[in-house]
Amino acid sequence: MIAARQHREGNVELHYRLGLALAAVLLGPSLSAAESLTDGPYVFHSAGRSEARWVCAGVAETRVIPSNGRVEPACGEVPALVLEIAPKLAPDQVPQPRRWAAVSDIHGQTPLFLRLLAAHGIVDAERRWAWGTGVLVITGDVLDRGPNQVEALWAIYRLVQEARAVGGRVELLLGNHEVMVMAGDLRYLHPKYLDVAGLLGRSYDQLFAAESELGAWLRRRATVLKMGDTLFLHGGLHPSFAKAAIDVPAVNTAFRARLGRSSETPGSDPEGEFLLGADGPIWYRGYFEPAQATSAEIDALLAAAKVKRIVVGHTTMNEITPLYQGRVIGIDAALKTGTRGELLIFDQRQLWRGLLDGQRLPLPAG
Secondary structure, eight states, X not given: OHHHHXXXXXXXXXXXXXXXXXXXXXHOOOHHHHHTOOEEEEEEEETTEEEEEEEETTEEEEEEOOTTOEEOOSSSSOOOEEOOXXXXXXXXXXXXXXXXXXXXXXXXXXXXXXXXXXXXXXXXXXSOBOOTTOEEEEOSOOSSSSSOHHHHHHHHHHHHHXXXXXXXXXXXXXXXXXXXHHTTOOTTOOHHHHHHHHHHTSOGGGGGSTTBHHHXXXXXXXXXXXXXXXXXXXXXXXXXXXXXXXXXXXXXXXXHTTTTOOOOOTTXXXXXXXXXXXXXXXXOOTTTSSSOOOHHHHHHHHHHHTOSEEEEOSSOOSSOEEETXXXXXXXXXXXXXXXXXXXXXXXXTEEEEEOTXXXXXXXXXX
């Protein structure tokens, strides 16, 4: 369902990439690729047993995880981590914090993402949470395109725990690329991961299946988050959402019910087709592209959600850009390129563009 109707980018590339994925599982990577390939961990749970799997210099390695949930690194850039105890669903709504930051579309560019956070004191030199009771929101698309997506996911996973311990928050929302990978749509996957899947003996989407730690964790994330007077999501809310009061918990519940589905009989699930389609919250681009939502429609959306602004990623721009006199803010500032990126920061009752060099520039009204 996702590939067929969401992005108007055709199915030729999808079929090609799926063919490559199948070949990787059946044949494994080439020798030259395998010799330098390192990735992981991928954590799986079954029958009371948990194990972590890596690819270390082209060789698959598996370790049983002890009862304390601590995963010691076998190789790679991911440090030791502790699995969640009694995991809960991500919240639909949180109170207004004194300060918050938002970033979008990391797309496997982990070093740049962490450099950006460090430049603004959100993490320290050891890449640990350093922002106290502040809140960081990531509006989706950690996966696909870049070569370090697993490192990014585990970094966020760890920051969630570290922020919580001191009264802060890190909230990762689902983007279209998380949903695509979980549904087996691998057309934008970095080729490295096809080789990883081959060495681990699974298709890549199976590495994010419900019985995997990262797959289960992603399935507990929200799609839309209301934080104080701001609504965060990946793509945007279509004006049709303003027909009634916007029920954020209902949207998140409906999304979770459909994660991992790769196809549906057309017409069998109209709600799902809308939510996962081009006008749904993870794909909608109508704040940026013709035919654009009108100013009156934006006002109606804000009133229905009872917020002052909507913050979205998904549509790439040169810098963080306010639209509709600041009532919509686009924060996909091309971090996916691996060369630049920005944070949207709310602090001192003002909105700022946070640059890679640590500068803060006041956000114009738009």
